[in-house]
Amino acid sequence: MLVAWLAGCSSPATPQPGAPPSSPAPATSPSAPAGDRKYLLERVDDAAVVQLYADGFASLPLKQKTLIYHLYQAALAGRDIFIDQKHRDALEMREVIEQIVAYPSGVDPATLAEIQRYAKLFWLNNGPYNNLTARKFVLKLTPDALEAAVAASAKAGAKYRTGSETIDQKLARLAPMFFDPNVDPIVTNKTPGPGKDILQASANNLYSGVSMADLTGFTEKYGLNSRLVKRDGRLIEEVYRADGKYGAYITEIIKHLEAAKPFAEPPMAKALDALIRFYRTGEEADRKAYDIAWVQDKNSPVDTINGFIEVYMDPRGVKGSWEGLVFYVNQEKTQRIKTLANHAQWFEDHMPWDAKYRKPNVQGIVANAIDVVVETGDSGPVTPIGINLPNDQSVREQYGSKSVALSNVNEAYDKSSPGGMRGEFSWTAEEAERARKFGTFSGELTTDMHEVIGHASGRQAEGKANPQALIKEHFSALEEGRADLVGLYFIADPKLVEIGVVPAADHQDIILAEYEAYTRNALVQLRRVREGTQIEEDHMRNRQMIVRWLMANTRAIESRTRDGKTYLVMVDAKAFREGVGRLLAEVQRIKSEGDAAAAAKLFDTYGIHFDAKLRDEVVARVDKLNLPSYSGFVMPKLTAVTGANGAITDVTISYPQDLTKQMLEYSGVRR
Numbered sequence: 001m002l003v004a005w006l007a008g009c010s011s012p013a014t015p016q017p018g019a020p021p022s023s024p025a026p027a028t029s030p031s032a033p034a035g036d037r038k039y040l041l042e043r044v045d046d047a048a049v050v051q052l053y054a055d056g057f058a059s060l061p062l063k064q065k066t067l068i069y070h071l072y073q074a075a076l077a078g079r080d081i082f083i084d085q086k087h088r089d090a091l092e093m094r095e096v097i098e099q100i101v102a103y104p105s106g107v108d109p110a111t112l113a114e115i116q117r118y119a120k121l122f123w124l125n126n127g128p129y130n131n132l133t134a135r136k137f138v139l140k141l142t143p144d145a146l147e148a149a150v151a152a153s154a155k156a157g158a159k160y161r162t163g164s165e166t167i168d169q170k171l172a173r174l175a176p177m178f179f180d181p182n183v184d185p186i187v188t189n190k191t192p193g194p195g196k197d198i199l200q201a202s203a204n205n206l207y208s209g210v211s212m213a214d215l216t217g218f219t220e221k222y223g224l225n226s227r228l229v230k231r232d233g234r235l236i237e238e239v240y241r242a243d244g245k246y247g248a249y250i251t252e253i254i255k256h257l258e259a260a261k262p263f264a265e266p267p268m269a270k271a272l273d274a275l276i277r278f279y280r281t282g283e284e285a286d287r288k289a290y291d292i293a294w295v296q297d298k299n300s301p302v303d304t305i306n307g308f309i310e311v312y313m314d315p316r317g318v319k320g321s322w323e324g325l326v327f328y329v330n331q332e333k334t335q336r337i338k339t340l341a342n343h344a345q346w347f348e349d350h351m352p353w354d355a356k357y358r359k360p361n362v363q364g365i366v367a368n369a370i371d372v373v374v375e376t377g378d379s380g381p382v383t384p385i386g387i388n389l390p391n392d393q394s395v396r397e398q399y400g401s402k403s404v405a406l407s408n409v410n411e412a413y414d415k416s417s418p419g420g421m422r423g424e425f426s427w428t429a430e431e432a433e434r435a436r437k438f439g440t441f442s443g444e445l446t447t448d449m450h451e452v453i454g455h456a457s458g459r460q461a462e463g464k465a466n467p468q469a470l471i472k473e474h475f476s477a478l479e480e481g482r483a484d485l486v487g488l489y490f491i492a493d494p495k496l497v498e499i500g501v502v503p504a505a506d507h508q509d510i511i512l513a514e515y516e517a518y519t520r521n522a523l524v525q526l527r528r529v530r531e532g533t534q535i536e537e538d539h540m541r542n543r544q545m546i547v548r549w550l551m552a553n554t555r556a557i558e559s560r561t562r563d564g565k566t567y568l569v570m571v572d573a574k575a576f577r578e579g580v581g582r583l584l585a586e587v588q589r590i591k592s593e594g595d596a597a598a599a600a601k602l603f604d605t606y607g608i609h610f611d612a613k614l615r616d617e618v619v620a621r622v623d624k625l626n627l628p629s630y631s632g633f634v635m636p637k638l639t640a641v642t643g644a645n646g647a648i649t650d651v652t653i654s655y656p657q658d659l660t661k662q663m664l665e666y667s668g669v670r671r
């Protein structure tokens with residue numbers, strides 16, 4: 001499952017378009033980020049192209065670097081599987097556009113510019129479908145213009161694989177996919193309309209010629225890892241395994257996993273062995289054995305996800321999309337999570353609510369903060385920000401799961417988002433500057449507390465063991481609000497300095513940055529509700545509720561206008577914290593006592609309804625800033641340094657800062 005770290009709490013979610021929910025930074029030195037290096041590389045239509053950095057890699061021991069290097073090769077080796085899963089023509093289409101981009105000499109400049117735009121969108125989305133809308137995007141050229149570009153590039157050295165066709169025949173065959181928005185328009189269509197078939201209406205390559213009716217009475221043996229094909233009136237499972245479908249890619253993946261094994265710690269080596277076995281046999285029992293071995297490897301400093309994992313592309317929700325991720329634990333940030341968890345009892349004892357609702361024995365929740373080195377297939381260039389696996393419910397119940405927060409992805413989201421948003425909604429330049437300097441750090445710290453000591457805290461009154469059943473539709477928003485309030489309350493506590501998670505010198509700025517950002521968000525988030533006058537989403541409700549309650553019950557926040565624009569201004573941090581403590585006490589009481597009426601009143605008064613005119617104003621201001629809808633990442637590049645005997649003596653990391661260069665390199669296309 002992909003989980004958004006801040007906004008998610010186990011609810012499946014993708015990163016919020018254009019504005020990441022959370023934003024981490026170095027724990028010990030929030031004021032010393034890695035200089036002014038480049039994060040936002042370019043914009044392509046509504047996408048942002050962003051460089052991902054993995055700062056901790058260089059200081060890992062050689063054994064771990066070598067392990068990561070081989071796993072990185074394994075992740076790259078499977079990359080094309082996912083592109084082929086997206087659409088049966090996608091790899092051929094990619095070859096055409098990559099050859100033109102790589103050998104552009106003699107191509108008409110306007111044609112080339114359009115092909116470059118299309119190529120970048122294709123790379124970011126792993127095919128011709130927009131990853132947010134699932135709809136096809138097309139090449140805005142005439143078929144003749146593409147043909148001319150192909151001819152020119154061939155003269156310049158481009159090579160086109162044509163098989164038994166001529167290049168013209170090949171282009172004619174691919175033309176409907178390149179140019180016609182009505183041919184295979186949607187990659188995954190779960191609601192195609194009455195009388196239509198979800199498999200027939202979906203353009204992906206997980207099925208061929210199959211409709212839902214064909215599945216009646218058919219026993220699927222390889223649900224997760226096969227393509228289902230109807231041939232001569234019969235259903236055939238083309239199993240993804242070393243001697244089956246995608247066998248060449250899988251064999252290459254296995255080779256790199258084998259090379260990685262000697263550098264892995266025993267529990268991880270065991271998991272890699274299980275994965276290799278599964279790739280060879282494709283059998284369900286081996287997949288399950290792998291899931292178990294993977295989840296039991298809890299302490300490895302390096303980890304990988306490599307396989308057919310998430311099922312979102314399949315309208316049936318059965319077939320796995322291939323993905324490859326490699327990452328190492330960000331010890332510094334994980335340390336902060338662990339430090340908070342270790343002091344969970346202290347925080348519990350100091351919760352600003354009635355002592356009878358404090359837990360005598362509280363355990364903080366532990367997860368890992370990680371830095372990703374590479375993400376391919378279903379997980380890159382567009383990436384989740386949190387992951388919780390395995391998906392197999394029976395394994396989860398018996399063996400648990402592993403949760404990771406992708407720290408460097410979050411950081412890159414944050415650093416690449418245009419400062420315009422902060423500036424537009426900050427009352428003063430100082431506030432905007434504080435957000436720039438400390439917002440990343442304070443946001444992530446508050447999120448950590450939300451997760452680690454927020455959700456884990458509190459106890460129920462006698463006979464009220466199931467607050468969810470009592471509070472019903474307001475429960476989720478109340479619980480998210482409770483966790484947020486715990487973070488907001490303790491971020492201003494000197495205890496954080498004492499236990500070393502906040503530098504004393506920056507504490508005041510961190511408090512202000514968090515309170516100001518939280519306040520601004522009540523206004524800025526209205527852009528997401530473009531119709532109606534009600535907030536539906538639970539996290540948005542709780543955030544609206546907290547700010548509006550503080551406005552009604554404290555003097556911490558003022559609504560001001562300037563040049564016809566509305567601002568929410570946090571003017572008194574002490575009053576803010578005092579109010580947060582009071583509200584938290586009440587929210588905990590509501591939860592502990594299952595007081596549904598009070599919960600309903602709280603959200604109805606402060607959390608749900610908003611002024612449409614104010615929303616329209618916010619939408620207009622945000623649209624003017626031209627923010628991207630989604631981001632795709634250029635991955636770090638690893639290079640092995642080998643000694644005389646061929647053994648790896650070092651692995652260096654570099655940052656290409658160029659999507660085109662990286663993609664051509666991945667495809668093995670040289671200019």
Ligand SMILES: [Zn+2]
Pocket residue numbers: 006008009450455479480483
């Ligand atoms: Zn939560």
